[in-house]
Amino acid sequence: MGEQLTGSQILCRALLEEGVDLLFGYPGGAIMPFYHALPEYPALRHVLVRHEQAAAHAADGYARASGRPGVCVATSGPGATNLVTGIATAHMDSTPLVAITGQVSRAMIGRDAFQETDIIGITQPITKHSRLVEDVGELAEAVHEVFAVAREGRPGPVLLDVPKDVQNQKLEYSGAADATAPGARGRREGLADRPTPTALVEAARLIGRAERPLIMAGHGIILSEAYDELRALAERTGIPVITTLLGISAFPESHPLHLGMPGMHGEVHVNRAIQQADLIIGVGLRFDDRVTGNLAAFARGAKVIHIELDRSEIGKNVPVTVGLVGDARDILRALLDALEPRECSGWRGEIASFMRPRVESFKGGLSPEGILSALEEASAGRCTVVSDVGQHQMWVAKLFRYQRPNTHITSGGLGTMGFAVPAAMGVVLARPDEPVWAISGDGGFQMNMQEIATMVQERIPVKMAIFNNGYLGMVRQWQQFFHGRRYSATPIWSPDYVRLAEAYGIPGWRVERSEQVDGVLRAALDHDGPALVEFLIEQEANVFPMIPPGASLSEPIESEVVTA
Amino acid sequence: MTITRAVTVLLEDRLITFNRAVGLIRRRNLPVRSIAVGPTVTPGVSRLTIMIQSDEATADRAVQHLQKVVGVRNAAVFPARDGVTRELALVKVRAPGNRYGELLDVVQLYHASVVDDNPEATIVELTGSEAFVLSCIRALERFEVLEVARSGAVALEMGLTDAGARLPANI
Numbered sequence: 001m002g003e004q005l006t007g008s009q010i011l012c013r014a015l016l017e018e019g020v021d022l023l024f025g026y027p028g029g030a031i032m033p034f035y036h037a038l039p040e041y042p043a044l045r046h047v048l049v050r051h052e053q054a055a056a057h058a059a060d061g062y063a064r065a066s067g068r069p070g071v072c073v074a075t076s077g078p079g080a081t082n083l084v085t086g087i088a089t090a091h092m093d094s095t096p097l098v099a100i101t102g103q104v105s106r107a108m109i110g111r112d113a114f115q116e117t118d119i120i121g122i123t124q125p126i127t128k129h130s131r132l133v134e135d136v137g138e139l140a141e142a143v144h145e146v147f148a149v150a151r152e153g154r155p156g157p158v159l160l161d162v163p164k165d166v167q168n169q170k171l172e173y174s175g176a177a178d179a180t181a182p183g184a185r186g187r188r189e190g191l192a193d194r195p196t197p198t199a200l201v202e203a204a205r206l207i208g209r210a211e212r213p214l215i216m217a218g219h220g221i222i223l224s225e226a227y228d229e230l231r232a233l234a235e236r237t238g239i240p241v242i243t244t245l246l247g248i249s250a251f252p253e254s255h256p257l258h259l260g261m262p263g264m265h266g267e268v269h270v271n272r273a274i275q276q277a278d279l280i281i282g283v284g285l286r287f288d289d290r291v292t293g294n295l296a297a298f299a300r301g302a303k304v305i306h307i308e309l310d311r312s313e314i315g316k317n318v319p320v321t322v323g324l325v326g327d328a329r330d331i332l333r334a335l336l337d338a339l340e341p342r343e344c345s346g347w348r349g350e351i352a353s354f355m356r357p358r359v360e361s362f363k364g365g366l367s368p369e370g371i372l373s374a375l376e377e378a379s380a381g382r383c384t385v386v387s388d389v390g391q392h393q394m395w396v397a398k399l400f401r402y403q404r405p406n407t408h409i410t411s412g413g414l415g416t417m418g419f420a421v422p423a424a425m426g427v428v429l430a431r432p433d434e435p436v437w438a439i440s441g442d443g444g445f446q447m448n449m450q451e452i453a454t455m456v457q458e459r460i461p462v463k464m465a466i467f468n469n470g471y472l473g474m475v476r477q478w479q480q481f482f483h484g485r486r487y488s489a490t491p492i493w494s495p496d497y498v499r500l501a502e503a504y505g506i507p508g509w510r511v512e513r514s515e516q517v518d519g520v521l522r523a524a525l526d527h528d529g530p531a532l533v534e535f536l537i538e539q540e541a542n543v544f545p546m547i548p549p550g551a552s553l554s555e556p557i558e559s560e561v562v563t564a
Numbered sequence: 565m566t567i568t569r570a571v572t573v574l575l576e577d578r579l580i581t582f583n584r585a586v587g588l589i590r591r592r593n594l595p596v597r598s599i600a601v602g603p604t605v606t607p608g609v610s611r612l613t614i615m616i617q618s619d620e621a622t623a624d625r626a627v628q629h630l631q632k633v634v635g636v637r638n639a640a641v642f643p644a645r646d647g648v649t650r651e652l653a654l655v656k657v658r659a660p661g662n663r664y665g666e667l668l669d670v671v672q673l674y675h676a677s678v679v680d681d682n683p684e685a686t687i688v689e690l691t692g693s694e695a696f697v698l699s700c701i702r703a704l705e706r707f708e709v710l711e712v713a714r715s716g717a718v719a720l721e722m723g724l725t726d727a728g729a730r731l732p733a734n735i
Contacts, residue, residue: 124584125591129634132580149634312628315621 002174007136007167008037011100014143016043017175020071022062022429023047024055028075029115031102033167047425047458050450052079054422056086057448060095061386061426064409067225069096069150070426076102077115080161081122085416088126090157092413093246094219096150097157099123103132105165120161128156136169154310155223195324195331203281203305203322204338210279210303212347213239216262216291219246219412220284220309220328227405229332230283231255236336238344240351242270244285246412249402259351263291264547265394269354271545271553276350277302284308284328287317288413297552307331356558358544365514366537368395368467375437375465376400378521383435384409386427388420388444391473394543396439418447424462425455435463435525442468442494452504455530463524464532468494469539477542481557482549501532508532568597568644569616569623570719573630574637577603577610581635585612588629594618597694598651598716609637613718615644615694642721649719653697654679655688656711657704667707674700685710693717 005013011034015023024047027035038046049055052074059070074083080101090097104113120130129149131142139162146158207213221230230250234241234257241251242259251258260267262274271293274280280302285291287306292298295317303321306314307328314323324331358369372395375383381403387396387410402408409427411419424438445466455462467473476490501508507527509520511534524531545556571589575581582601589596597615604611616623623641630639659667667686671678676690690700694717701712 120580121583124587310632312625312632316625 002172004170005173006033006037007133007139007162007169007171008033009040010136010139010171010173011143011162011167012037012041012044013173013175014140015071016041017140018143018147019068021045023071023073024049024058024062024426025073025100026052026055026075026079028077028079028102030076030104030164031073031079031100031162031167032075033164034073034100034102034162046073047429047454047460049422049454051448052082053085053418054425054448054451054454056083056097056099057089057416057419057422058426059099060086060090060093060097061409061423062430063090063095063097063155063426064093064423065384065406065427065430067223069098069147071098071100073100074102075115076104076119077117079115080119081117084122084126085414087123087157087159089411089414089416089419091126091128093411094155094223095157096155098146098150099127099157099159101159101161102167103161103163106134106163107165109163119159123159126157127159130159130161132161133163133166136166136171139166139171140173194326195334199322199324200334200338203324203335204340206279206303206305206322207237207239207281207335208340208342212273212277212350213237213279213281213344214259214273214277214302215239215241216244216274216280216282216285217241217247217250218244218283218285220307221247221250222406223284224309224328224330225405226284226327226329226332227251229329229336232336233281233332233339236339236341238342238348239281240273240344240348242274244288244291244412245397245410247285248397249404249406249408252403253401254403257348261397262553263288263293264549265398265543265545266547266553267398268356268545268556268558269351271547271556272354273351274299274302275552275554279303279305281305282307282318283332286313289317292317292553293547293555294550294552297554299553307335366511366517366535367514368392368537368541369399370514371465371467371517371535371537372396372399374517374521378518378525379435379437383407383437384427384431386410386420386424386436386438388438388440389415389417389474390441390444391469391477391541391543392439392441392467394474395467417444420444421448421462421464422451422454424464425451425458425460428460428462436461437463437465439465439467441473442466442470443472443492446492446494449500452501452506452530452532456504456506459529461529461531464530466497466532466534467537468497468534469537469541470494471539473541474543476540477546480540480542481546497532497534506530506532508534510534510536512536566617566619569618569620569641570644570647570649570717570721571614571616571623571626571630571639571641572719573612573614573639574604574609575612575633576635576637577608578635581633582610582612584633585630585636586614588633589614589616589626592622592626592629594622594626598714600651600716600718602718611718613716615649615717615719640721642719644719647719647721649693649717650691651694651697651717652689652691652715653701654713655690655701655704655709656685657688658685658708658710663707667704670700670703670706674703676700
């Protein structure tokens with residue numbers, strides 16, 4: 001016999017059964033019964049954020065760093081809608097995020113009740129699955145179902161909408177007995193495909209014969225932890241490895257076979273290699289438009305082997321010669337068994353000849369490169385970097401030398417400004433033993449800087465770095481190149497960040513000269529708690545090279561000289 | 565080649581699942597000719613038929629996305645010309661007394677039937693392919709057509725098929 005529990009207690013128990021020990025959330029009317037039950041379950045740590053968007057990003061950051069689903073909680077109406085950007089971010093980047101929202105009582109649904117929104121409807125295109133719990137009897141099963149969906153296959157966000165009266169309903173509860181009946185979740189179970197032996201043989205044959213092959217590694221390597229397999233594939237074949245924005249840190253950057261990042265801000269030699277390749281082995285990526293540039297002109301001479309967990313990605317953007325559907329690690333292992341060792345020294349030499357010195361676009365003493373290499377040194381390479389969106393994101397992607405797996409976290413697909421600061425809180429809680437840097441521009445930082453209060457109250461030692469150039473830099477750069485230098489709405493005023501830090505009771509530094517960088521970074525790292533460092537960088541620095549939107553990878557803008 | 569294709573989806577018979585499946589087609593902005601949904605012989609499972617105008621690759625991709633939707637048991641697509649497609653229409657017609665015989669001739673010509681014969685208006689039921697139904701409605705427009713209710717097409721692929729097992733050859 002089970003005991004009589006309320007829906008809220010059952011929800012807490014079901015979360016514990018799923019291995020959850022951390023929630024990011026914000027209470028409100030329709031989720032109050034849940035918050036009433038929460039103190040009875042001290043194993044569930046709740047982090048009170050200052051805005052629900054931050055709860056979703058923090059849970060996302062936690063999921064990316066830990067590989068476990070991140071959980072965020074909000075009330076109905078505005079609480080739920082504030083989660084939307086975070087859910088969409090997780091959706092675009094395939095992160096297992098579980099959003100739990102309160103809903104108005106069942107009798108009130110559909111009557112435009114106070115703080116009622118159709119959050120299931122609103123989030124339908126940006127969730128992998130969502131469920132309105134219609135009775136306490138299905139609550140535990142619903143929790144287990146959404147967690148299973150969030151985790152399995154290609155991960156993604158899910159939403160569980162729990163009406164207030166369901167949270168108060170009572171039920172005899174005897175624990176996680178009946179998970180969802182097999183097959184009830186539809187065909188997706190069947191999607192754990194294995195490639196046919198013929199496809200593997202064909203892939204191995206293409207790899208054996210290619211003269212100018214490339215590996216393009218994406219987020220899928222990190223999600224399936226296929227680091228060793230990727231490295232083995234590269235080393236056995238001598239094929240150089242390109243890492244996409246979300247694939248960065250999937251392959252050590254000191255490795256002689258590492259080439260760099262492709263696409264819109266990819267290095268010239270990387271994009272040129274792609275354009276001249278005769279074989280591209282894409283692993284765990286979706287050939288996003290920021291990676292391919294103009295699709296019609298993308299790697300025209302290349303056959304494509306696409307290794308991807310999500311069958312629907314194969315052939316979506318780029319025509320595929322051989323598609324291998326399944327977990328990247330499993331497939332790479334099978335492929336390794338089928339491969340003969342080979343070398344690519346001639347082709348690698350050719351790519352090396354495409355390399356050119358990096359164009360330093362900044363003036364003055366504080367270069368992004370200098371800051372990032374000092375940061376690397378000060379942390380002795382042992383840190384995780386969470387970046388925001390914009391110019392600094394590209395610098396952080398390209399200039400920091402990532403050696404350890406999954407140490408670069410950013411919002412790739414959705415490009416969500418304001419992501420870094422709250423996401424870094426989740427990363428810190430997943431990785432308490434190493435420094436976590438949230439690097440933002442002055443624009444993105446101001447979108448979610450209220451979360452410093454959360455860090456202070458919850459003792460979450462995020463190290464925040466702001467690359468302050470007084471502009472929404474990436475938009476300004478586009479205005480410079482494509483809109484005749486009309487800097488419309490891009491100059492952006494900032495508060496005094498040092499005094500802001502002081503107001504929150506944390507240390508803050510402003511760095512204006514390169515000789516300050518190292519000392520300040522070390523002081524920030526030495527401080528036991530959150531700390532803020534503002535870098536005043538060159539105002540009109542640009543990110544080079546740059547493929548203009550709609551152009552092919554063969555048409556980079558490489559320096560200031562070429563201005564439209 | 566852009567032709568009419570039948571996307572058939574077996575799904576859990578809940579509105580939310582139907583909403584997800586149709587929402588997916590909506591998000592991809594596919595030109596939809598008709599949507600029909602009804603129960604199957606399996607309790608709790610409905611069959612959704614969406615007639616779309618698209619090329620093969622677009623339709624295949626839509627099917628692969630549909631297969632990922634929670635609650636969708638299976639999804640498949642075939643060119644409408646490779647299947648039998650039928651829709652039903654109810655047409656409410658008013659024919660003056662002196663032309664009633666003429667109306668019955670049209671009904672007979674199209675193998676349709678009169679299902680309600682009210683002095684003010686007659687309801688004609690007809691079944692056939694989309695082209696057939698349109699042609700019949702056009703014929704009835706010789707009289708005064710007051711209202712038309714069409715079901716949208718349902719379709720089955722001809723011959724012995726295991727639609728769910730068909731996948732692009734290179735996978």
